[in-house]
Amino acid sequence: MKYTDYYAALGVERGASADEIKKAYRRLAQKYHPDVSKEPGAESKFKEVAEAYQTLKDPEKRAAYDALGSRPQGEEFRPPPDWTRQHGGNGSEQFSFDDIDFADLFSRFGARGAQGARGGMPGQDFEVPVEISIEDAFRGTTLSLSLSMPEYDANGQLRRVPHTVKARIAAGAVDGQRLRLPGKGGKGFRGGRDGDLYLDISLKPHRLYRATGHDLYLDLPLSPSEAALGTSLEIPTLAGAVSLKIPAGTSSGRKLRLSGRGLPNPRGGAGDLFAVAQIVVPSALSDRERESYQRLAADSNFEPRRHFREEGA
């Protein structure tokens, strides 16, 4: 297994006092806790910090950790032969380090308690962020999640066990939707209930649509003539193209609603699709176009900034 430097994770010296360790943990927890931090990588950083604190705050676990010696971070190693007997084992159990993570090494202290506990220990809950496409949210999808979960074996040792969980996500999931898969977290130990798996759904950015709740927004570029004269256009929706009448005199920012063309609501109905008009002009004009615009400018008495004058008067 690979060695993890818990003192470095907390930014303290190996001889740090319990109070110094607690203060370092609190400072880092406030910075990286996933419920309060938006820093990139905060969750994994917090896991490192929490794992280090869980071991170093407990005198028995800290002594066992210190007995492993000081090693470079990430160095492959095996605990000394008598380490199991001296720290955390009863001397008789066969203990293999072959398929155990460093993070799980110190769980045996808790597991001894679990073995003695009457009701067993519940399995761990897990939260997994899942990104799905807007198309998948529209049609529904089946997720196949490959997860590695720590589970207690028959000896009460935590080991990483690969799991594949298939979950059908019905149509209508929105950004921020939380789902609970009961009993699909870590296995309980000796009669303890199995943990739950929680999925935190987010929608991937889409090249055309922006979602808010069940509503979708679509930019609708219009030429000046289309916006001024009105037209009828094919609009792409998630269920296929539909025809939309653009009223004459449509300005930029006007929202044209296509009722029920957004994401379906699992409880019935659907959100709307809003096509947001954006008047765009060519970056370069042909001679004929320039002449037409010049003639229009001369003939038109349209005053788009009249309100400037009225407010100032």
Added chain:
Amino acid sequence: MNHETEVLWLDEHRAVSLHELVEISGLGEAELLELVHSGALPVRETVGGYSFSARVVTVARTACRLRDDFELDTRGVGVALRLLERVRDLEQEIARLRAQTPGI
């Protein structure tokens, strides 16, 4: 196990009882009730016992993490939940405005 599993939507259409919330959040009944009484945890109805929107499951689990990871008492957890709710509301408002803002 490769078969498809039961999926529960944690939304306002599903209700959970106080007993269920105790079971799945990691908080004790007294802690949950203190959070309810302080207004930090929205309760749906009180006729015949407390009932919660399934959305509260996520909030209660967050409360449990805050309690454990920051060693907070219930009052501290309640304040943190209210602040997190305000942040979440503001983030949703920003997301809504961004969705409505043309990208071209």
